[in-house]
Amino acid sequence: MTNKARLQCVSCSNTYPLFELRYECDCQGLLEVIHADDGMNNLAQLSDQRLMSRLPADRSGVWRFREAVVPLQPDELVTQQEGGTGFHHIEALCQWTGSKGLYLKHEGENPTGSFKDRGMTAAVTVAKKLGVKLLACASTGNTSSALSSYAARAGLQAVVFLPSGKVSPGKMAQTLGYGAHVLAVKGDFDDAMQIVRDLAREAQVYMVNSLNPFRIEGQKTIIWEILQDLEWQAPDWIVVPGGNLGNTSAFGKAIEEAFNWGWITKKPRLATIQASGANPFYKSFLKGFETIDAIQAETIATAIRIGNPVNFTRASRAIVNTRGIVGQVSDKEILAAKAAIDRSGLGCEPASAATLAGLKLMVQAGLVKKEDKVVAVLTGHMLKDTDAIMKSQTLACEEVEADAKAIQLSLDRLRN
Numbered sequence: 001m002t003n004k005a006r007l008q009c010v011s012c013s014n015t016y017p018l019f020e021l022r023y024e025c026d027c028q029g030l031l032e033v034i035h036a037d038d039g040m041n042n043l044a045q046l047s048d049q050r051l052m053s054r055l056p057a058d059r060s061g062v063w064r065f066r067e068a069v070v071p072l073q074p075d076e077l078v079t080q081q082e083g084g085t086g087f088h089h090i091e092a093l094c095q096w097t098g099s100k101g102l103y104l105k106h107e108g109e110n111p112t113g114s115f116k117d118r119g120m121t122a123a124v125t126v127a128k129k130l131g132v133k134l135l136a137c138a139s140t141g142n143t144s145s146a147l148s149s150y151a152a153r154a155g156l157q158a159v160v161f162l163p164s165g166k167v168s169p170g171k172m173a174q175t176l177g178y179g180a181h182v183l184a185v186k187g188d189f190d191d192a193m194q195i196v197r198d199l200a201r202e203a204q205v206y207m208v209n210s211l212n213p214f215r216i217e218g219q220k221t222i223i224w225e226i227l228q229d230l231e232w233q234a235p236d237w238i239v240v241p242g243g244n245l246g247n248t249s250a251f252g253k254a255i256e257e258a259f260n261w262g263w264i265t266k267k268p269r270l271a272t273i274q275a276s277g278a279n280p281f282y283k284s285f286l287k288g289f290e291t292i293d294a295i296q297a298e299t300i301a302t303a304i305r306i307g308n309p310v311n312f313t314r315a316s317r318a319i320v321n322t323r324g325i326v327g328q329v330s331d332k333e334i335l336a337a338k339a340a341i342d343r344s345g346l347g348c349e350p351a352s353a354a355t356l357a358g359l360k361l362m363v364q365a366g367l368v369k370k371e372d373k374v375v376a377v378l379t380g381h382m383l384k385d386t387d388a389i390m391k392s393q394t395l396a397c398e399e400v401e402a403d404a405k406a407i408q409l410s411l412d413r414l415r416n
């Protein structure tokens with residue numbers, strides 16, 4: 001496998017070797033991986049052939065596309081056969097949103113229960129190759145779970161910075177259980193993110209937040225797998241929740257590359273949905289992306305409780321290049337969407353439900369036509385945040401005496 005890929009600055013286009021230990025340009029711009037175009041037009045077809053293979057690298061929905069992710073050999077990868085997630089068409093959710101052509105890509109079906117595994121397999125693989133010792137991230141709980149798990153698989157130490165008291169118990173347990181050291185910061189995610197950026201600049205830790213360009217490379221494969229699920233016919237819209245905007249950035253890059261390499265003949269439009277209490281990207285969109293102003297974020301969807309997204313430059317470019325939009329939804333709308341998704345049998349965590357809440361509004365506004373083919377990405381598993389379920393008013397749990405007559409009464413009520 002030839003290795004002609006390089007790192008390039010999003011702002012000034014300066015380039016660096018692919019495996020140089022850095023996350024930003026000398027001008028402080030964000031870096032991205034630029035792949036050589038050679039052979040890429042055949043990769044969609046090659047990835048189809050790999051669906052039949054038993055090699056772990058081919059079974060991974062990330063490394064099936066390895067030449068265009070991080071060009072490495074299968075034995076160099078830290079993989080848990082991530083990706084390969086379900087692609088669901090559910091009548092009840094088509095009705096709920098008003099979108100007849102709706103499909104759901106459930107990234108909660110990844111090994112640690114969120115889409116973060118796709119970026120983390122790439123970032124930890126590179127960390128191992130670079131020979132770094134200590135990996136770090138700031139997180140609202142999913143990135144930290146993924147880092148903790150993949151670092152364990154690679155035999156590397158991880159330290160994670162979480163906003164104290166603001167991470168769901170399930171994510172906290174997962175992060176601790178896989179063996180990471182947790183530093184619970186008395187502040188919010190944005191404070192924790194700043195700490196990790198500073199530590200990375202001082203070269204104290206290897207940072208695997210989505211500022212790390214390899215995270216973006218892994219997460220691109222959500223889009224490529226969706227296109228593969230649709231037999232390389234691009235949908236009209238792809239809808240995703242937005243927090244730190246790593247996914248929005250990755251999706252934009254994946255769409256551009258798939259189009260430039262001839263895998264698809266039209267570009268889907270991207271819709272990023274934010275919680276209205278954590279909406280700096282939405283506000284910036286309304287002003288034509290001239291600037292972005294940090295806000296103090298608050299939302300029930302703790303995964304996207306982020307007021308100062310670090311990927312603004314890449315993400316705004318993704319929206320512009322795909323003729324996309326940014327929307328916002330209230331916590332009430334998020335919970336209503338979550339209830340619909342849960343009751344459909346699929347289930348997801350609150351942040352993921354922002355996608356369907358947003359889509360419903362887009363259909364009502366006539367922006368998405370009923371017949372459009374739409375793919376909504378569900379980012380995290382239902383069990384990631386059980387508190388959000390247990391607070392619901394409509395759960396059907398009643399205490400009952402261990403007595404045949406009492407039980408019979410309940411069953412009779414259910415039949416009627």
Ligand code: F0G
Nearest residue numbers: 139140142143243244245246247379380
């Ligand atoms: N959905 C879920 C379930 C998330 O965990 C996140 C981000 C997002 C959506 C937003 O994605 O940042 O790429 O725009 N969670 C990060 C974390 C911040 O630390 O787990 P984004």
